[in-house]
Amino acid sequence: MVDFSGLKNLVVGAGFWGAVIAERLASQLNEKVVVIDKNRHPGGASWSEIDPETGIECHLYGSHIFHTSLERVWDYVSKFTSFTNYRHRVLTTYRDRVYPLPVGLGLINAFYGLNLKPCEVPDFIRRETRGEKGPDDAANLEEKAISLVGRPLYEAFIRGYTKKQWGRDPKDLPAEIISRLPVRTTWNLDYFDAIYQGVPAEGYGKFFERLLSNPRIDFFPGVDFYDIDCKIPEDCTVFFSGAIDRFFDYRYGSLEWRSLCFEFRTEPVSDFQGTSVMNYADEAIPWTRVHEFKHFHPERETKEGVTRLCTEYPSIWRGEKDSPYYPVNDRRNGELFQKYAKAASRLKNVVPGGRLGSYRYCDMDRTVDDALAAFEKHVASRRERF
Numbered sequence: 001m002v003d004f005s006g007l008k009n010l011v012v013g014a015g016f017w018g019a020v021i022a023e024r025l026a027s028q029l030n031e032k033v034v035v036i037d038k039n040r041h042p043g044g045a046s047w048s049e050i051d052p053e054t055g056i057e058c059h060l061y062g063s064h065i066f067h068t069s070l071e072r073v074w075d076y077v078s079k080f081t082s083f084t085n086y087r088h089r090v091l092t093t094y095r096d097r098v099y100p101l102p103v104g105l106g107l108i109n110a111f112y113g114l115n116l117k118p119c120e121v122p123d124f125i126r127r128e129t130r131g132e133k134g135p136d137d138a139a140n141l142e143e144k145a146i147s148l149v150g151r152p153l154y155e156a157f158i159r160g161y162t163k164k165q166w167g168r169d170p171k172d173l174p175a176e177i178i179s180r181l182p183v184r185t186t187w188n189l190d191y192f193d194a195i196y197q198g199v200p201a202e203g204y205g206k207f208f209e210r211l212l213s214n215p216r217i218d219f220f221p222g223v224d225f226y227d228i229d230c231k232i233p234e235d236c237t238v239f240f241s242g243a244i245d246r247f248f249d250y251r252y253g254s255l256e257w258r259s260l261c262f263e264f265r266t267e268p269v270s271d272f273q274g275t276s277v278m279n280y281a282d283e284a285i286p287w288t289r290v291h292e293f294k295h296f297h298p299e300r301e302t303k304e305g306v307t308r309l310c311t312e313y314p315s316i317w318r319g320e321k322d323s324p325y326y327p328v329n330d331r332r333n334g335e336l337f338q339k340y341a342k343a344a345s346r347l348k349n350v351v352p353g354g355r356l357g358s359y360r361y362c363d364m365d366r367t368v369d370d371a372l373a374a375f376e377k378h379v380a381s382r383r384e385r386f
């Protein structure tokens with residue numbers, strides 16, 4: 001049972017944002033912290049655990065690779081885990097042929113049957129994008145993608161995948177979404193550009209266990225905030241990483257999300273696809289990617305002759321009963337979120353954050369950085385008060 005008497009800090013949600021705030025409060029301010037999460041585990045969507053049958057560590061909510069160029073974030077997370085030297089590479093299947101992502105010499109040359117050199121790529125792309133809008137004039141994702149790579153590459157590798165992932169035509173999506181996908185003129189096949197990359201050597205489970213291991217932290221999994229909110233003392237600060245619209249009882253309306261479904265299975269082969277993540281670009285194939293988890297840890301030994309896979313299907317989000325994954329950052333939702341953010345800023349003892357609290361698609365490193373910043377702001381505002 002959670003003991004709320006005299007409690008000064010409650011953290012709602014034990015994902016990256018909440019767990020980092022809790023760790024800082026306990027270690028730096030020596031304060032007691034209660035952390036609750038409605039899941040049976042911490043770590044939010046990054047959570048991974050060992051499949052008991054195969055011994056393979058599986059990411060329950062899609063592959064999560066830690067990548068950052070932020071020194072303070074790398075220094076901070078490295079206190080709680082070492083990372084393997086895994087570098088993420090993604091392949092994509094289009095019309096039954098496999099190509100390397102992101103868009104670079106590997107993909108362009110394989111798709112067009114050419115042998116372009118790096119210095120020839122800009123001219124080639126210029127020819128491909130002639131007559132199209134430039135990147136700065138692009139009003140939506142389709143126009144932006146075409147301005148960057150030309151129509152044939154867009155139609156093969158971006159249109160179908162994006163339409164499946166978002167359930168909308170790319171013409172109706174904001175251009176910013178595509179800026180996550182780099183376009184290169186080299187043979188570099190790394191999916192991410194970040195300086196530091198890897199997966200926690202002992203898994204995300206161990207990482208979160210250590211993050212929450214301070215004796216001043218009490219972690220209660222399986223506890224829903226709305227079952228206990230009436231018991232929270234008035235002067236307790238609530239660090240809230242749940243959905244911000246629900247916190248305010250949807251008073252301005254509901255923020256929209258895109259959801260995902262994951263189908264796990266074991267195959268009786270030692271290697272199914274030869275890589276950790278295979279994307280599927282064709283619109284007619286209903287899934288967007290297949291994850292094969294053993295490739296995240298080639299250094300580990302697992303049961304022979306089997307592999308564990310997960311097929312990822314984007315799905316409609318129908319409110320609270322579905323898990324929210326991607327915020328639909330269009331104008332309506334952006335304006336709605338601003339209203340909630342304003343309402344939250346008027347509350348004295350509530351600090352919202354994290355993916356759900358700030359209605360933002362966040363990489364893990366950004367979330368850690370945001371949590372460190374939120375903690376510093378909290379400390380500064382308390383100093384002002386006393």
Ligand code: UDP
Binds near residue numbers: 157158161165178
């Ligand atoms: N994308 C695409 N084709 C791909 C992979 C990504 O068009 O094969 C685009 C798509 O619009 C998607 C965005 O890039 O919404 C970001 O994709 P990413 O796979 O990086 O998303 P995440 O892994 O963060 O869910």
